[in-house]
Amino acid sequence: MRIKAPKTIVTFPRDGEILVYNYLTKDSITCAAGDVYWLTTAFNWTEIEDIVNTHPQLEPQSVRAVLQTLIETGMFIVEGSEQARLVETYEKTWEIGPAAALFHFTATDNEFAPEGTSAEVQRRRAEIDPSPILFTVNSKSAIDLPLCYGHEHQSLMNLMKRRRSNRLVKQHSISLEQLSECLYSGLGITGFVKTQTCTLPLKMTPSGGARNPYEAYVWVRKVIGITAGLYHYSALEHTLEKLVSETNLSPSQLMAGQEWTNDMSAVIFLVADLKRTTWKYCDTNAYRVVLIEAGHIAQNIMLTCTNHDLTACSTAALCHSEISRVFSLDSLTKMPLYALTLGHPEVTADTYVEIDTVKRQLTA
Ligand SMILES: Cc1cc2nc3c(=O)[nH]c(=O)nc-3n(C[C@H](O)[C@H](O)[C@H](O)COP(=O)(O)O)c2cc1C
Known part of the structure; x- marks a missing residue:
């Protein structure tokens, strides 16, 4: 079986560990900093047993177990799988870099608070962190702007209002x-x-x-x-x-x-x-x-x-x-x-x- 780490993985430090996040699938894991190493063992399609063999100092069973966990959590993809096809299409079609992709896929199919709960959440937040003011006020020296809509503008302004x-x-x-x-x-x-x-x-x-x-x-x-x-x-x-x-x-x-x-x-x-x-x-x-x-x-x-x-x-x-x-x-x-x-x-x-x-x- 050949595996590789998809190019859609990013890592962030979090609470003394590392969050590993696949933005294409929204799968994530947290692990020790040293465990991120395993993702570097298969940048391209690599046989699992080849990874095992390049680590003779480690127990083969434990290496296989780590790789299996990374496969099951979506951090490694398996050649020929549905996920591999998705990554392949992504790599062929996405032309504007990982930063936009990270935002794009993360902001897809999000969960939204049910109607009604948002007001309660806002009330609770306002108690400890008041909302910012939603407009600004200039100083007394600011110039008063005339509201002199011409005839032809009048209907457009009124429509917009x-x-x-x-x-x-x-x-x-x-x-x-x-x-x-x-x-x-x-x-x-x-x-x-x-x-x-x-x-x-x-x-x-x-x-x-x-x-x-x-x-x-x-x-x-x-x-x-x-x-x-x-x-x-x-x-x-x-x-x-x-x-x-x-x-x-x-x-x-x-x-x-x-x-x-x-x-x-x-x-x-x-x-x-x-x-x-x-x-x-x-x-x-x-x-x-x-x-x-x-x-x-x-x-x-x-x-x-x-x-x-x-x-x-x-x-x-x-x-x-x-x-x-x-x-x-x-x-x-x-x-x-x-x-x-x-x-x-x-x-x-x-x-x-x-x-x-x-x-x-x-x-x-
Ligand atoms: C980008 C954007 C997203 C919005 N999404 C929602 C929404 O999901 N549900 C909703 O009820 N209103 C939504 N609205 C409408 C706003 O709540 C509404 O524009 C706002 O309350 C101001 O009211 P007005 O459009 O009458 O000026 C959205 C508006 C914008 C510009």
């Missing part, structure tokens, strides 16, 4: 035109630009190198004119293609158990095709570029919703592997990152406070 996240929605359908406009404003291709190397798609949102890595997958629940199901949006054709008609899942199962998502008329999942960006930008910062772009797209979708008196609530609390499974996405190269739930807003449960009230309290 009206945008709110509503989790309470009416059980109404949205129209196909409304869904269509959300998709078009967020992802639709509006033209192309020819450069020395490529013809690049242009959209209403900016994109690093105009690589436009995002695709939209849509869960249609209640949309007049099309049947419920899971769809893919083509940004070039401005079409929706049905991928799956029936599913026994509910949206909350893709969105970390958030029950309120089950009432929504539609959900747009933003999925990044990392390769589009990393083909040009092969460094860690490329990952940052991809993340930033989701915000631009989401904001356009949200403002389009506001313009239609709909609400779009964003969520980054996703069950990434489950989303990849239902939409048949390659989990190493396609990255579900963000979801927007669309619906008709019900009167909100949030308590809003006027900005002037807070300003008055500060100066009192």
Whole structure:
């Protein structure tokens, strides 16, 4: 049997021991500093017995036992195994280095606190560690900025100010035109630009190198004119293609158990095709570029919703592997990152406070 240590292992000191962490699989062990040595005995595919034989001073059985433990805990991979195939694909496809990969895989499929417990956790934390202030105040010498919106800006400003996240929605359908406009404003291709190397798609949102890595997958629940199901949006054709008609899942199962998502008329999942960006930008910062772009797209979708008196609530609390499974996405190269739930807003449960009230309290 041949084994090797995958390149997806990092180590950290922890409480006098060493934490060994495989970020691709999220397996980890803690061990004595000296035991990390064993991971250096098989950088490439190596027969277990060859490792045993190169340590004649040690009891063969004890060496085999250590190697077996490292295999069982995912720190060594076995040639031909499922894990070895995963590592191989990772090594072929991941182009932007281990730092971005460490973050990317670690921040996938995380556990989220059940609804309700977050408030209690925050209350307890505030008792011993008050929250930082969520805005800053300049000194008296600061220049007062005029709020002089011109006529043409007025409607845009007002639209942007009206945008709110509503989790309470009416059980109404949205129209196909409304869904269509959300998709078009967020992802639709509006033209192309020819450069020395490529013809690049242009959209209403900016994109690093105009690589436009995002695709939209849509869960249609209640949309007049099309049947419920899971769809893919083509940004070039401005079409929706049905991928799956029936599913026994509910949206909350893709969105970390958030029950309120089950009432929504539609959900747009933003999925990044990392390769589009990393083909040009092969460094860690490329990952940052991809993340930033989701915000631009989401904001356009949200403002389009506001313009239609709909609400779009964003969520980054996703069950990434489950989303990849239902939409048949390659989990190493396609990255579900963000979801927007669309619906008709019900009167909100949030308590809003006027900005002037807070300003008055500060100066009192
Ligand atoms: C990156 C990001 C992730 C978010 N994730 C969630 C989420 O998982 N669940 C949720 O209920 N709201 C989520 N929200 C919505 C925020 O709670 C909301 O924007 C915030 O309360 C401010 O309200 P507003 O959108 O009406 O201004 C998210 C917002 C952003 C920008």
